[in-house]
Amino acid sequence: MVDQSAVGRPLAPVTARVEPGRLRFFFDTLGEQNPVYRNDEAARAAGYAATPVPPTYLFCLEMLDNQNPFGFLAELGIDLARVLHGEQRFAYHAPVLVGDTLTFCSQVTSVADKKGGAMTMVVVETEITNQHGVHVAGTARTIVVRN
Amino acid sequence: MSETRSPVVGERVVFKTFPPITRHRLALYCGASGDHNPIHVDIDFARAAGFPDVFSHGMLVMAWLGQALTDAVPPQHIRSFSTRFAAITQLGTQLTCEGHVAELIEHKGEKRARLALTASDQNGEVKLAGEAIIAL
Numbered sequence: 001m002v003d004q005s006a007v008g009r010p011l012a013p014v015t016a017r018v019e020p021g022r023l024r025f026f027f028d029t030l031g032e033q034n035p036v037y038r039n040d041e042a043a044r045a046a047g048y049a050a051t052p053v054p055p056t057y058l059f060c061l062e063m064l065d066n067q068n069p070f071g072f073l074a075e076l077g078i079d080l081a082r083v084l085h086g087e088q089r090f091a092y093h094a095p096v097l098v099g100d101t102l103t104f105c106s107q108v109t110s111v112a113d114k115k116g117g118a119m120t121m122v123v124v125e126t127e128i129t130n131q132h133g134v135h136v137a138g139t140a141r142t143i144v145v146r147n
Numbered sequence: 148m149s150e151t152r153s154p155v156v157g158e159r160v161v162f163k164t165f166p167p168i169t170r171h172r173l174a175l176y177c178g179a180s181g182d183h184n185p186i187h188v189d190i191d192f193a194r195a196a197g198f199p200d201v202f203s204h205g206m207l208v209m210a211w212l213g214q215a216l217t218d219a220v221p222p223q224h225i226r227s228f229s230t231r232f233a234a235i236t237q238l239g240t241q242l243t244c245e246g247h248v249a250e251l252i253e254h255k256g257e258k259r260a261r262l263a264l265t266a267s268d269q270n271g272e273v274k275l276a277g278e279a280i281i282a283l
Contacts, residue, residue: 029179030210055213055228064181081196085205089229
């Protein structure tokens with residue numbers, strides 16, 4: 001069972017590329033029609049150098065290009081079947097555009113038992129930089145483990 | 148949202164409804180998002196884990212909440228976006244995503260608004276509750 005000793009533990013860094021084809025698949029899946037995401041001219045008119053990613057796609061990129069996206073759960077002794085998503089936060093510092101290559105550096109920042117140990121909340125925070133070394137975003141996800 | 152005037156506290160600035168969540172969409176989202184957790188697409192796995200059926204990825208619902216948000220607010224104006232996953236979103240759920248102005252604030256000279264966001268099902272049960280900070 002995961003405990004306080006996990007706090008501070010880094011996860012393997014992930015490098016992910018914002019590829020237009022799979023981003024289009026994401027938009028098609030969600031019925032996204034906003035031209036700023038789908039049309040280069042609309043993106044440029046909105047002030048972007050290329051089409052941007054939508055607000056939650058950073059979470060996806062880290063999983064898409066992770067060799068073993070659930071590996072850290074196993075390393076922490078957490079069964080994937082016992083996991084729910086509790087909270088998700090994004091802080092945006094600079095645009096992320098099609099063609100960018102991002103590096104995700106994550107670590108466990110908190111482990112807390114809830115409801116008398118019936119659940120454990122694990123927080124993983126991630127800092128994301130692009131190919132120019134610009135810190136583009138930070139994310140935090142809270143994983144709920146049903147004990 | 149109009150960029151020519153400031154919104155007022157209490158004003159609803161985000162509103163969008165979405166079609167019922169199908170198994171097919173969960174399968175597509177599994178591939179599109181890279182979240183291959185079988186609990187969302189494999190009923191045998193979901194049952195073994197104690198659930199009656201597969202259920203939506205929370206991040207699919209958050210993606211739709213984000214879609215509703217950027218229909219109303221230019222993406223580059225969003226400073227932060229966060230949600231709590233309040234309840235499991237089952238198959239067939241028809242989501243309504245809404246955002247109301249909760250507060251007008253200023254940060255380092257930038258005028259901003261804090262939007263209170265929800266994604267609710269067809270019975271009004273809140274599935275996701277969160278907020279976004281946006282530049283005005």
